Amino acid sequence: METKNFDALIESICATGCIEVNRTIILLEKGEAPAYLKDLPPADYQSVLKELKSIMDIYGGKVCSL
Secondary structure, three states: OOHHHHHHHHHHHHOOOHHHHHHHHHHHHOOOOOHHHOOOOHHHHHHHHHHHHHHHHOOOOOOOOO
């Protein structure tokens, strides 16, 4: 995936809010993907997961955990 497209995808996921980001992380950790990632090649799921976890680590688990 091109960096520009990847960045736009991550930004769009983050724009849904931290609860949805956490749900996405949980699904990806289970090997599943939310509907909005179904068009993404499964090989890219781990890149999305890694980036979302990195972003959420900034908050140290203190923001809207599930």
